[in-house]
Amino acid sequence: MVLLVATVLFTLGLIGVLTRKNVVFMLISVEIMLNAAGLAFVAAGSRWEQPDGQVMFLFILAMAAAEVSVGLALVLQIYHQHKTLDVENLKELKD
Amino acid sequence: MSTLFYISSLVAIASTIMVITRYHPVHALLFLAVSFLSVGMIFLSLGAPFVAALEVIVYAGAIIVLFIFVVMMLNLGRETAQQEKEWLKPKVWVVPSILVLILLAEMTILLFQGPDQAMQVSVVDPRKVALSLYGEYIIAVELTGFLLMAGIVGAAHIGKHQRKELHRFLQNGEEEKARQLREPESVTNEQTVLHD
Amino acid sequence: MDQLLAYIPAFPLLGFLILSLFGRNLPKQLIGVIGAGTVCIAALITIVVGIAFLQTTPEGGAFSQLLWSWFRVGNLSIDISLRVDALTLVFIFIITFVGALIHIYSAFFMWHDRDYARFFASMNLFVCAMLLLVMADNLVLMYLGWEGVGLCSYLLIGFWYEVPSNCRAANKAFLITRIGDTALLIGLFLLFQELGTLNIPGILQRAPDYFASGSSNIELITILLLVGGMGKSAQMPLQTWLPDAMAGPSPVSALIHAATMVTAGVYLIARMHVLFQLSPVTMAIVAIIGAITLLVAGCSALVQTDIKRILAYSTISQIGYMFLALGIGAWSAAIFHFFTHAFFKALLFLAAGVVIEALHHEHNIFMMGGLRKRMPVVFFTFLAGAAALSALPLVSAGFFSKDAILWYSWSAANGNSFLWLIALAGAFITALYSTRLMLVVFWGEMKTPIHEQPAQGMVIPLIVLAFFSVAAGFIEWPHNMVHLTLFSDHVQKVLPETVMKQGLPSEYLFQAIAAFMTFAGVYMGYMMYYGKPGVRWQQSPGLSATREFLFSGWKFDQLYQFLFVKPFVFITRINKSDVIDRMYNGIAQASLRLNSWFSISQNGSLRLYIVGVLAGILFIITLQLLL
Numbered sequence: 001m002v003l004l005v006a007t008v009l010f011t012l013g014l015i016g017v018l019t020r021k022n023v024v025f026m027l028i029s030v031e032i033m034l035n036a037a038g039l040a041f042v043a044a045g046s047r048w049e050q051p052d053g054q055v056m057f058l059f060i061l062a063m064a065a066a067e068v069s070v071g072l073a074l075v076l077q078i079y080h081q082h083k084t085l086d087v088e089n090l091k092e093l094k095d
Numbered sequence: 096m097s098t099l100f101y102i103s104s105l106v107a108i109a110s111t112i113m114v115i116t117r118y119h120p121v122h123a124l125l126f127l128a129v130s131f132l133s134v135g136m137i138f139l140s141l142g143a144p145f146v147a148a149l150e151v152i153v154y155a156g157a158i159i160v161l162f163i164f165v166v167m168m169l170n171l172g173r174e175t176a177q178q179e180k181e182w183l184k185p186k187v188w189v190v191p192s193i194l195v196l197i198l199l200a201e202m203t204i205l206l207f208q209g210p211d212q213a214m215q216v217s218v219v220d221p222r223k224v225a226l227s228l229y230g231e232y233i234i235a236v237e238l239t240g241f242l243l244m245a246g247i248v249g250a251a252h253i254g255k256h257q258r259k260e261l262h263r264f265l266q267n268g269e270e271e272k273a274r275q276l277r278e279p280e281s282v283t284n285e286q287t288v289l290h291d
Numbered sequence: 292m293d294q295l296l297a298y299i300p301a302f303p304l305l306g307f308l309i310l311s312l313f314g315r316n317l318p319k320q321l322i323g324v325i326g327a328g329t330v331c332i333a334a335l336i337t338i339v340v341g342i343a344f345l346q347t348t349p350e351g352g353a354f355s356q357l358l359w360s361w362f363r364v365g366n367l368s369i370d371i372s373l374r375v376d377a378l379t380l381v382f383i384f385i386i387t388f389v390g391a392l393i394h395i396y397s398a399f400f401m402w403h404d405r406d407y408a409r410f411f412a413s414m415n416l417f418v419c420a421m422l423l424l425v426m427a428d429n430l431v432l433m434y435l436g437w438e439g440v441g442l443c444s445y446l447l448i449g450f451w452y453e454v455p456s457n458c459r460a461a462n463k464a465f466l467i468t469r470i471g472d473t474a475l476l477i478g479l480f481l482l483f484q485e486l487g488t489l490n491i492p493g494i495l496q497r498a499p500d501y502f503a504s505g506s507s508n509i510e511l512i513t514i515l516l517l518v519g520g521m522g523k524s525a526q527m528p529l530q531t532w533l534p535d536a537m538a539g540p541s542p543v544s545a546l547i548h549a550a551t552m553v554t555a556g557v558y559l560i561a562r563m564h565v566l567f568q569l570s571p572v573t574m575a576i577v578a579i580i581g582a583i584t585l586l587v588a589g590c591s592a593l594v595q596t597d598i599k600r601i602l603a604y605s606t607i608s609q610i611g612y613m614f615l616a617l618g619i620g621a622w623s624a625a626i627f628h629f630f631t632h633a634f635f636k637a638l639l640f641l642a643a644g645v646v647i648e649a650l651h652h653e654h655n656i657f658m659m660g661g662l663r664k665r666m667p668v669v670f671f672t673f674l675a676g677a678a679a680l681s682a683l684p685l686v687s688a689g690f691f692s693k694d695a696i697l698w699y700s701w702s703a704a705n706g707n708s709f710l711w712l713i714a715l716a717g718a719f720i721t722a723l724y725s726t727r728l729m730l731v732v733f734w735g736e737m738k739t740p741i742h743e744q745p746a747q748g749m750v751i752p753l754i755v756l757a758f759f760s761v762a763a764g765f766i767e768w769p770h771n772m773v774h775l776t777l778f779s780d781h782v783q784k785v786l787p788e789t790v791m792k793q794g795l796p797s798e799y800l801f802q803a804i805a806a807f808m809t810f811a812g813v814y815m816g817y818m819m820y821y822g823k824p825g826v827r828w829q830q831s832p833g834l835s836a837t838r839e840f841l842f843s844g845w846k847f848d849q850l851y852q853f854l855f856v857k858p859f860v861f862i863t864r865i866n867k868s869d870v871i872d873r874m875y876n877g878i879a880q881a882s883l884r885l886n887s888w889f890s891i892s893q894n895g896s897l898r899l900y901i902v903g904v905l906a907g908i909l910f911i912i913t914l915q916l917l918l
Contacts, residue, residue, distance in 0.1 A: 001100075002100070002104075002137070002141065003206050004203065004206060005104045005107065005108065005137065007199060007202045007203065007206065008108055008199065009107065009108065009111055009130075009134075011195045011196075011198060011199045011202075012108070012111045012112060012114075012115060013111070013115075014191075014195050014198070014905065015115060015188075015191055015192060015195050016114070016115035017898075017901055018191035018194075018195070018898060018901055018902065018905070019115070019183065019187050019188055019191050020115070020179075020182075020183075021182045021898075022120075022175070022178075022179060022182070024120055024162070024165065024166065024169075024171065025115075025120070025123065025179075026897075027162075028114065028123060028124070028127055028162065029114075029115060031127070031154075031158060032111055032114065032115075032127070032130065035130075035131065035134055035150075035154065039134055039137065039138075042138055042141060042143050042146055043141060045143070045219060046141040046142055046143060046217060046219060049217045049219060050219070051219055051223040051224040051226070051227040051228075052227065053143075053219075054143055054145065054146045054219060054224045055224060055227055055228050055232050055235075057146050057149075058146075058149070058224075058228065058239075059235060059239055061149060061150075061153050061154070062239045062242060062243055063239075063242065064154075064158065065153060065157065065158065065243065065246070066242050066243050066245070066246030066247075067246070068158050068161055068162075069161065069246050069247065069249075069250040070246050070249050070250050070253065072161055072162070072164075072165045072250070072254075073249070073250040073251075073253040073254035074253055075165060075169075076165065076168065076169070076253075076254050077253055077254065079169050085169075085175075086182075087896070087897045087898065088896060088898075090895070090897070091894070091895030091896070190902075191902070194902070194905055194906070194909065195905070197909060198905065198908065198909055198912070201909070201912045201913065201916060202912070204916060205912070205915070205916070
């Protein structure tokens with residue numbers, strides 16, 4: 001049942017990533033997805049009465065924190081350079 | 096416990112739906128805080144109090160605050176909300192939703208394929224987590240330290256409000272290019288002046 | 292005495308190493324001393340070895356020295372080991388002795404050349420490689436020397452590389468001899484496959500038991516060896532490179548393209564005589580090739596105007612005599628002709644070099660003339676050489692060797708009247724063109740002023756060689772005259788005696804006919820060229836076509852151009868965009884096409900990428916569900 005909740009949260013985050021064009025919102029959605037993954041880990045740990053699930057959640061947490069800090073710094077920089085947050089306009093790596 | 100779980104799950108799902116549908120960034124972030132808090136409640140109901148506390152402190156505290164900082168710095172207000180409204184037409188939702196719903200359906204099928212087990216709650220106290228963390232996972236913990244370090248340094252470096260500094264080899268060329276760009280402009284200005 | 296053998300090739304090698312590494316910085320005098328000195332030392336060692344050999348014949352009829360083991364593969368073990376028997380001794384004597392004289396000569400001849408050190412480095416390397424060729428104990432080492440002399444020949448023909456035609460001549464020589472080399476290499480492989488050894492004494496010992504006489508294996512092997520020899524020795528149909536090889540300096544022509552390298556084929560056949568004796572068909576082919584070559588090349592020599600090309604054609608023709616002698620089984624006669632030919636042909640080339648040098652690099656004999664009074668020493672030495680070439684009876688070395696070949700071409704068991712007639716015609720032609728050359732160059736009026744007299748150091752080798760051109764024949768007399776056969780006694784320690792027919796006419800008769808033909812040739816040359824402009828008869832229209840035909844060497848170059856070069860160029864032109872290329876181009880095209888398709892997906896839209904990821908996840912999960 002917990003896993004079902006995690007799945008739903010994950011898919012909601014995925015929908016957010018897919019539909020939003022604003023980079024900030026995309027990052028928010030990614031956070032939701034990461035949180036859902038952590039929830040699944042904790043649920044598994046709780047099911048088997050092992051601490052490993054929670055340990056994994058801690059790592060995901062740290063990873064999410066690092067990712068958000070770098071990602072937001074990039075957002076700042078993008079906004080300064082392009083004056084937009086629309087991902088459809090950020091196509092400099094295009095072939 | 097079970098009741099707490101169901102209630103908080105419903106709140107989490109509902110608030111997450113609100114997050115991904117809001118146009119105004121600050122609204123979305125507030126709903127996101129609600130979502131994180133309710134997930135923290137789920138953790139509590141699953142018997143993981145330590146993780147629940149971390150969820151509240153780190154996600155609902157630190158990360159949300161970071162987002163709000165950025166929103167403030169970029170001054171994302173009503174215009175952004177207006178823009179979002181333009182971007183998020185209903186037809187934009189269709190294809191991703193269908194795809195994701197297929198995914199959800201498949202994952203649900205997978206979840207219920209296995210032997211159906213009743214949800215059982217057992218408390219895993221912070222002591223066990225700490226022993227495991229600093230016992231068998233010690234290397235992973237240190238690597239996480241490195242990761243955070245790299246994240247901080249990287250963020251500080253990227254976020255630095257740097258002037259455009261070019262390599263000394265490129266500087267000359269760039270200046271010339273700039274001059275070349277500038278000169279025709281001045282000419283056109285003069286021409287317009289003359290025309291005037 | 293065995294221990295001395297290695298020093299014979301080692302000294303020229305040392306000279307080569309010093310000159311090629313430090314030659315640029317040495318003074319010219321020192322270069323000359325090193326270049327000529329190393330070969331002179333080798334010659335002295337050779338003479339010491341030769342005297343020891345003649346005094347007491349060593350065990351097994353040969354000195355041998357094992358230096359080190361070269362490589363071992365399976366049951367093939369190749370050593371760097373040298374072996375000197377009676378046959379090799381003749382060759383190393385000629386190589387080092389004539390080589391030393393030519394080196395001394397070229398120390399003066401090449402004095403003004405810019406690349407003095409390079410010249411001597413190549414010459415020393417050549418002497419070393421040639422010595423390895425004849426002293427090798429096994430065929431692999433011999434092949435090393437064989438390729439080495441080919442390389443040096445290439446380097447020296449193209450010595451004056453600024454002139455494109457010289458480079459073309461060098462390429463031509465290298466490529467045509469390569470045909471022969473390839474055949475030789477295949478022959479060696481077959482020989483190893485059959486006998487399991489490449490050791491020369493081993494082969495000679497084992498071959499008679501292993502091969503049936505005239506079996507197809509042995510014939511194939513010997514024909515391949517013969518083709519190898521034909522390439523090196525410029526026999527028909529691979530003879531076209533030698534006249535062009537005259538682009539090199541005159542001492543090179545003397546050493547490489549007259550005295551030593553071009554006789555490598557003769558050496559090969561004489562060395563492998565056991566194999567050739569087992570194959571009568573190949574022997575007949577050798578004789579016929581020799582006969583045809585001597586006639587064809589002699590005719591070409593008649594009409595050439597370049598003094599060195601005359602000598603080149605005459606070299607081809609004389610080697611043709613050697614092949615003829617080999618083919619009829621007159622082994623010792625062939626080697627004897629090689630022996631005398633090395634002296635007089637080297638002499639003629641060196642003297643020609645002096646003449647050319649003295650007349651401002653004038654090659655055309657009709658621009659010479661009247662040199663008899665001006666350059667008396669050169670005249671007399673040239674006369675000795677020409678007399679030996681045309682085989683004047685009793686007073687020249689060429690008579691003794693060529694007469695032996697003429698006699699055996701009739702009287703040997705494999706000889707017949709047809710070969711004899713050709714050889715006789717060849718003798719007549721030889722005398723004719725020798726006379727023509729002498730008369731045109733040295734008599735008549737002077738057409739080009741003499742630029743400088745030869746240096747003393749160039750004249751002395753000429754005189755020594757002239758002495759040997761006259762005297763070298765006296766060590767081997769015809770059977771019916773003085774009973775003195777030192778040379779054949781010596782060589783027949785290795786080579787079998789010539790088998791004779793029964794019931795022959797008197798040898799005197801043949802000698803008289805041969806002498807008569809020689810004198811007839813000389814007389815005809817005298818009639819045609821003495822005191823006349825000499826060119827008159829050639830200008831009659833009927834003959835000029837013939838003359839043109841002969842002048843171009845019987846149009847062999849044009850024939851090859853037509854037979855091989857043109858079709859090859861044609862095929863390459865067709866094949867320029869061949870199937871295999873198309874395949875590779877197709878791969879390139881396909882990847883370019885794929886790239887252009889895939890680059891559509893690389894449009895920079897992040898959301899599209901995520902959709903791609905999602906599609907991948909869906910695909911895999913669906914797969915799991917379905918399976």
